[in-house]
Amino acid sequence: MAHDHSHDHDHTEGSELSEIDLRVRALESLLVEKGYVDPEALDVLIDTYETKIGPRNGAAVVAKAWSDPEYKQWLLDDASAAIASLGFTGRQGEHMVVVENTEAAHNLVVCTLCSCYPWSVLGLPPTWYKSPAYRSRAVIEPRKVLGEFGVELDEEVAVHVHDSTAETRYLVLPRRPEGTDDWSEEQLAALVNRNSMIGTEQATLSGDLA
Amino acid sequence: MNSAHDLGGMMGFGSIENDPADPNFHAQWEKRVLALTLAAGATGSWNIDTSRHARESLPPAHYLSSSYYRIWLDGLEKLLLNTGLVNEQELAEGKQLIPPKPIARVLKADGVLPAIMAGSPYDRNTETEQKFAAGDAVTAKNIHPQTHTRIPRYVRGKQGVVDKIHGCHVFPDSNSQGLGEDPQWLYRVKFKAREIWGAEHSAKDLIFVDMWEPYLE
Numbered sequence: 001m002a003h004d005h006s007h008d009h010d011h012t013e014g015s016e017l018s019e020i021d022l023r024v025r026a027l028e029s030l031l032v033e034k035g036y037v038d039p040e041a042l043d044v045l046i047d048t049y050e051t052k053i054g055p056r057n058g059a060a061v062v063a064k065a066w067s068d069p070e071y072k073q074w075l076l077d078d079a080s081a082a083i084a085s086l087g088f089t090g091r092q093g094e095h096m097v098v099v100e101n102t103e104a105a106h107n108l109v110v111c112t113l114c115s116c117y118p119w120s121v122l123g124l125p126p127t128w129y130k131s132p133a134y135r136s137r138a139v140i141e142p143r144k145v146l147g148e149f150g151v152e153l154d155e156e157v158a159v160h161v162h163d164s165t166a167e168t169r170y171l172v173l174p175r176r177p178e179g180t181d182d183w184s185e186e187q188l189a190a191l192v193n194r195n196s197m198i199g200t201e202q203a204t205l206s207g208d209l210a
Numbered sequence: 211m212n213s214a215h216d217l218g219g220m221m222g223f224g225s226i227e228n229d230p231a232d233p234n235f236h237a238q239w240e241k242r243v244l245a246l247t248l249a250a251g252a253t254g255s256w257n258i259d260t261s262r263h264a265r266e267s268l269p270p271a272h273y274l275s276s277s278y279y280r281i282w283l284d285g286l287e288k289l290l291l292n293t294g295l296v297n298e299q300e301l302a303e304g305k306q307l308i309p310p311k312p313i314a315r316v317l318k319a320d321g322v323l324p325a326i327m328a329g330s331p332y333d334r335n336t337e338t339e340q341k342f343a344a345g346d347a348v349t350a351k352n353i354h355p356q357t358h359t360r361i362p363r364y365v366r367g368k369q370g371v372v373d374k375i376h377g378c379h380v381f382p383d384s385n386s387q388g389l390g391e392d393p394q395w396l397y398r399v400k401f402k403a404r405e406i407w408g409a410e411h412s413a414k415d416l417i418f419v420d421m422w423e424p425y426l427e
Contacts, residue, residue, distance in 0.1 A: 020237075020239050021237065021238065021239045023239075023283070024242050025304070026301070026303070027286075027304065028242055028246060030296060031246065031250065031290075033306045034310040036249075036250060036316065037246065037249040037317070038249070038318050041249055041317045041318055041319045041322050044319045045244070045248050045322055046242075046244065046245050048322060048323060048326060049234075050234070053326070091326045091329040091330070092329070094331045095332065095379075097374075097398075112216065112217050112218030112362050113216055113262075113266075114215060114265070120329070123234075124234045126232060127227070127278070128227055128229075128232070130278045131223070131227065132274060133223035133225065133226045136219065136221065136223050137221075137226070139364065140221075143415075148228070156414075158415055159403075159412070160416050161415070161416070161418065162418045163417060163419045165419055165421065166332075166422070167258075167380075168376055168420050
């Protein structure tokens with residue numbers, strides 16, 4: 001409706017949200033009434049992605065790869081199977097590829113065409129990952145983008161950008177921080193945050209748990 | 211289609227707002243839209259490529275000025291209308307006015323986790339032989355499909371090298387149009403950043419793009 005467009009400009013965000021809220025409620029009641037969706041299933045879907053599937057999954061994969069060279073090799077050769085062996089499978093992670101950060105190359109993952117993201121290991125994508133700013137800039141000026149996230153790379157380090165154009169989903173294996181040789185997998189996992197597995201941060205000893 | 215969703219290399223969107231405290235949802239309705247989209251998708255009335263096409267064929271100005279879940283909401287309503295699961299008047303009133311159409315299944319609460327964990331793999335067996343091998347030089351075709359495609363504009367006409375063969379996967383250009391899965395070989399192709407963006411870019415930097423065989427020559 002024409003009303004919808006002028007509305008975006010004439011009112012505050014708050015009132016726009018409430019209008020959308022009504023529209024979504026109407027849609028939900030309609031789909032439930034028609035028997036297409038089960039309202040309880042909707043609650044379970046939301047709860048699953050809010051509380052059960054998130055970047056702790058990916059951090060466990062990374063920590064195991066850091067601790068177990070054989071597992072790491074398997075992960076690099078056949079990420080879908082290696083990740084599934086830890087119980088992380090399914091939607092938006094059916095075809096996993098793991099790319100390893102090294103002294104010579106730093107990896108960065110984007111989806112320029114929509115917002116493809118490895119849900120099975122990282123959960124739902126953060127807002128910035130879905131933003132036109134990130135999607136447009138990550139391929140043309142990845143070093144500037146990394147700089148804005150606080151990652152300053154030496155010119156000698158290559159940047160490898162992975163554009164997720166197919167159903168393959170990319171997970172970055174960050175470099176293991178120095179001085180963690182005798183750390184347990186659990187301790188190591190705590191150093192791995194979401195952004196370090198997208199490639200917009202490094203794993204560090206201070207590792208925040210975002 | 212050459213629309214607003216194909217963002218790679220565009221300029222003017224400003225800095226990236228990376229707030230670590232930023233929640234995944236900014237309003238209750240966003241959660242419901244996520245869940246409604248997944249549950250409606252589970253009815254089997256369309257596929258992932260149809261639903262991407264529904265979102266990216268929104269008018270460009272609207273696409274670029276809408277939030278992520280607003281785009282999902284608009285895309286979902288479009289899919290429901292296109293498949294005849296609901297009509298315009300029902301959407302406007304939020305009430306059933308015509309009988310429901312038969313659907314393949316209804317996702318129940320206890321089926322959610324198994325469905326998520328099972329996912330839907332997109333690789334397919336094929337009798338066809340792959341045309342390219344790892345290490346082959348390839349060129350992304352200079353093509354401009356009118357409907358859904360996953361070849362970004364920024365690689366078209368550019369030269370790269372086959373880096374890895376993923377297998378044979380459902381072809382989105384066909385699947386999105388209801389023309390069948392038409393599985394095609396899928397390659398990871400490596401492009402030099404300089405080949406795409408010009409000589410001022412680092413000679414070391416690379417861009418990897420997953421591309422189906424019909425996109426390559």
